[in-house]
Amino acid sequence: MKILKYIKTNVLIYFLIGMFLNSGLSLIKPLLLERLLVIQEDQLTLDMVLSFILYGFCLHLIFYSTMLLANFVSNNLQRHLQLRLKNQLFRKLFLEDAFIDDEKVSIVTQEMELLYDQFFLPLDLIIGKSFILFTTIVFILWQNLWLGLFFVAFSLLRPLPQWLMNSRLNNSGAAFSKNQKNFHLSVGDFFRGADTFYFYGVAREKMSMLEKYNEDYENARWRNEWTNNIVFFFNGPIEFFSQVLPLALGLVMQERGAELTTAGLIAMYIATMNINGPLQSIMYSVSDIQRSGVVRERIFSILEDSSVEYSYHTVDNVSELVLENVSKNIGERILFQNLSLNLSQPSKVLIKGASGTGKSTLLRIIAGKIRPDTGRLYVRTSKGxxxxxxxxxxAYISQHPFFTHGTIRDNLTFGQEFSDKQLLYYLDQVGLTGEIPSILDYHLINNGENISGGQRLRLELVRCLLREKDIVLADEITAALDRENAKRVRQLLSSLPIILVEVAHHIDSEMHYDQMINLKDYR
Structure with a gap:
């Protein structure tokens, strides 16, 4: 029922109407056979044959037209649902730190595809087949109520084996999903860390571990499929009870003078076969849905978590950045406590300290990526x-900036409107125009591996300059630069009317700071 909130009412109504209209598709053969069997051989004429052909053509045209309509509304519903759910996941996972990047990619791609194949499509099929099942049952009961009840009752026993083995099906489905996730993550680690594993001489060990994950994954798949095969093995005896015994009962009723024609009896038998088809499809679909349990709960827990949402607010006319008694611990280790700052625009503050003292953590707190344990942060405008x-x-300038596959122009603008003149002006300010030919059209690959670390950092700085941010957080920004470019970058930052909060291990004697904060003083 959780998915209903993601479906527009009109889309759902069109879907249900289409499924209802399509439900008569299974009656084509019973209706044709019933019409055929009432034709007496001694009364057979060319007109009757032509009438039968026309009748069959109309049946096929009508019911296959409704099938086309049903497929259209079904595909539209799936498209609509996938768009809304994935778009919601984009928003929920965008800045969520509870998942690593590979997990986020896996959730939106592989797990959503798995959910589509093992939950949404089977659920769609269950609804469609349920309509067909209902229409077929009504048709059977209409032929002969009491015999129809026997046909229907025995046919509805088909899901019994699956119900009895429901717990085993759920467990095998959960094990399959768990091992699938572990295998996918291990494959990603194996190939991304290939150089590291090679140089440390652990390639053989890592490959053995990956092979073990692969074996566990394939064994879980095999057990899950075998469990399903056992369930469907028991369908054979139940099919005997649902088709052969009621047919024999109908023959006995005919022999004893019941008002039951051979044409009606055969139509009921053929229609009963059409009950078994939808029932079997529903059972397979229920099995798929059971296998999707782990993934389904994971995705919907993300979608339903109201605390997982990114926000992006811009304040006009910022004049001050204020930190009041900010504290942060990691476990029992105190990074800093009761840290207070009042930074007016423009001002430059240096946060220094040894590795592990919380410098980068403080920047992430100011950026809104991490919440402090105590204290508050806010900006004050010129109006108070x-x-x-x-x-x-x-703006957060990292020593490890990220770049997409695309041109430098694409990586600077990210789809926003900036003129080439603006881009070239700031690229010249950081000294890049003379280093990279045709710079705006230069193509970056694999997170910018085809340019140097210093060039990547200066491109990140250009991103910041283009957007004229009020507060710039700089995390060891000159560590990858030579002396000349480091001086150029610092002079540029120093000239901007901004609040600069910089993290560094060492003090640059050529850079003037309004304040210097050593985090060891706040422990």
């Missing part, structure tokens, strides 16, 4: 207004 949400005013 205070805002605790100000992510849109912040």
């Amino acid at each position: 207004e205070e805002f605790s949400q100000f992510q849109g005013n912040i």
Whole structure:
């Protein structure tokens, strides 16, 4: 029922109407046979044959037209649902730190595809087949109520083996999903860490571990499929009870003078076979849905978690950044406590300290990526207004910036409107125009591996300059630069009317700071 909130009402109504209209598709053969069997051989004429052909043509045209309509509304529902769910997952997972990047990619791609194949499509099929099942049962009962009840009752025993083995099916499905996830993550680690494993001489061990994950995954798949095969083995005896015994009972009723024609009896028998088909499809679909349990719960727990959502607020006319008694611990280890800062625009502050003292953590707290354990952060405008949400005013310059596959122009603009003149102006400011030919059209690959670390950092700085942020957080930004480019970058930052909060191990004697904070003083 959780998926209903992601489906527009009109899309759902069209879907149900299409499924209802399609439900008569299974009656083509019973209706044709019934019409055929009432034709007496001694009364057979060319007109009757032509009438039969026309009748059959109309049946096929009508019911296959409704099938086309049903497929259209079904495909439209799946498209609509996939778009809304994936778009929601994009928003929920965008800045969520509870999942690593590979997990996020896996959730939106592989797990959503798995959910589509093992939950949405089977659920769609169950609804469609249920309509067909209902129409077929009504047709059978219409022929002869009491005999029809026997046909229907025995046919509805088909799901009994699956119900009896429901717990085993659920467990095998959960084991399959768990091993599938572990295998996918291990494959990703294996190939991304290939160089590391090679140079440390552990390739053989890592390959053995991957082979073990692969074996566990394939064994879980085999056990899951075998469990399903056992369930469907027991369908054979039940099919005997649902088809042969009621047919024999119908013959006995005919022999004893019941008002039951051979044409009606055969139509009921053929229709009963059409009960078994939808029932078997429903059983397979229920099995698929059971296998999707782990993935289904994982995805819907993300979708239903109201706390997992990114926000991006921009405040106009920022004049101050204020930190009041901010503290942060990791487990029992204190990084810093009761840290207070009041930074007016423009100002430059250096946060220093040894590795592991929480410098980068403090920047992430200011950026809104991590919440402090105590204290509050906010910006104050020139009018004295205070805002605790100000992510849109912040630029975060990392020593490991990220670049997509695309041109430098694409990586600077990210789809926003900037003229080439603006781009070239700032690229020249950081000294890149003379280093990279046809710079705006230069193609970056694999997170910018075809340019140097210093060039990547300066491109990140250009991103910041283009957007004229009020607060710039700089994390060891000159560590990868030579002396000349480091000086150029620092002079550029120093000239900007911004609040600069910089993290560094060592003090640059050529850079003037309004404040210097050593985090060891706040432990």
